[in-house]
Amino acid sequence: MSSSVQRKRIRKDPAARRAEIVDTAAAIALAEGLECVTLRRIAEELAVRPGLISHYFPSAEELVAEAFGSAATGELDRLLPPGPHDGRPVERLARFLDHTSGEAYDAISRLWLNARHLSRYRPPLRDRVLVQEADWRGRLEGLVQDGVAAGEFRTEDPLAVALQILVVLDGLSVDVNTVDAVSAVSAVSPELPAAVRRMAHRTAECELGLAEGALERAVSAG
Numbered sequence: 215m216s217s218s219v220q221r222k223r224i225r226k227d228p229a230a231r232r233a234e235i236v237d238t239a240a241a242i243a244l245a246e247g248l249e250c251v252t253l254r255r256i257a258e259e260l261a262v263r264p265g266l267i268s269h270y271f272p273s274a275e276e277l278v279a280e281a282f283g284s285a286a287t288g289e290l291d292r293l294l295p296p297g298p299h300d301g302r303p304v305e306r307l308a309r310f311l312d313h314t315s316g317e318a319y320d321a322i323s324r325l326w327l328n329a330r331h332l333s334r335y336r337p338p339l340r341d342r343v344l345v346q347e348a349d350w351r352g353r354l355e356g357l358v359q360d361g362v363a364a365g366e367f368r369t370e371d372p373l374a375v376a377l378q379i380l381v382v383l384d385g386l387s388v389d390v391n392t393v394d395a396v397s398a399v400s401a402v403s404p405e406l407p408a409a410v411r412r413m414a415h416r417t418a419e420c421e422l423g424l425a426e427g428a429l430e431r432a433v434s435a436g
Contacts, residue, residue, distance in 0.1 A: 228270075231266075231270065232270050234260065235256055235260070235267060235270055235271070235277070236277075236280050236281060236284050237284065238256055238259050238260060239251045239256055239277055239278075239280065239281035239284075240281045240282075240284040240285040240288070242255065242256070242259070242281070243278075243281045243282060243285055243325060243328075244285055244321050244322065244325055245321075247324075247325075247328050248278050248281065248282060248325070248328050248329060248332055248339070249328075249332070251274070251277060251278045251281050252274050253267045253268055253271065253274050253277065256277065273338075275336055275337075275338045275339065276338055278332075278336065278338070278339055279336070279338040279339045279341070279342040280342075282325065282329045282339060282342055282343070282346070283342045283345070283346060285322065285325055286322070286325070286326070286329075286346040286349075286350075287346070287349070289322045290346075290349060290350055290353060293309075293310050293313055293314070294306070294310060294350075294353040294354065294356075294357060296353070299360070302364065302366060302432070303357055303358075303360045303361030303364055303366050303367065304361060304366045304367070304424070304428070304429070304432045305432045305433070306357055306360075307357055307358075307361065307418060307429065307432075308415075308429040308430070308432040308433045309433060310354075310357070311379075311414050311415050311418060311429060312433055314383050314414065315383070315386060315411050315412065315413075315414050315415070316411075323386075323387035324387070326384075326387060327387055327388070329342075329343050330343060350380065351373070351376055351377065351380060354376040354379060354380065355372045355373045355375075355376040357376075358372035358375050358376055358422070359372045361422065367422040367423065367424070368422060368423030369421060369422055369423070374421075375418070375421045375422060378417055378421055379414055379417055379418050379421075382413050382414045382417050383414050385413075386410070386411070386413065386414065415429045415430065
């Protein structure tokens with residue numbers, strides 16, 4: 215007589231399953247690009263049937279948009295958390311710029327370039343890119359406003375300053391992508407000059423009435 219017992223399949227809560235799908239898609243998008251996010255690929259990663267993925271996301275376009283949104287929001291929440299804040303505005307801005315101008319930001323930087331390129335002909339992704347751009351702009355503008363209120367920053371237009379900083383960071387992301395492309399075909403890996411890496415810092419200091427090097431000193435003091 216067989217003593218084997220059939221293992222009962224455990225159903226995941228719909229919210230948990232959906233979150234698992236999105237997290238998996240976001241991880242693939244960061245590591246390999248949004249083009250690699252397909253219903254079949256996510257099903258393979260989770261060892262489920264593609265039909266289960268399509269139950270939550272009827273089209274791959276919706277999943278791609280959600281993957282990008284999840285990755286971008288996760289990074290934003292880590293860099294500029296909503297709600298009550300710890301530390302002085304100048305310290306928070308310095309940490310934000312140190313991360314977004316450093317190598318740790320390269321993966322999300324490449325994802326933004328990828329998303330903006332694909333969004334030209336993928337409406338769901340285009341809409342999500344616009345939402346994320348507004349969120350990042352709003353969080354950074356809020357940080358500048360906090361600094362003005364605390365007497366640490368001087369500007370009459372926090373939004374304009376936030377936009378200038380983000381434009382510089384976008385430009386740096388293009389340079390990073392170019393450096394990566396050259397590294398892929400050359401034994402020599404070019405490095406961005408330190409002055410270029412710190413362009414966002416210098417822009418912020420100039421526009422906010424800070425002395426040159428003030429943001430670096432704020433990180434050291436914090």
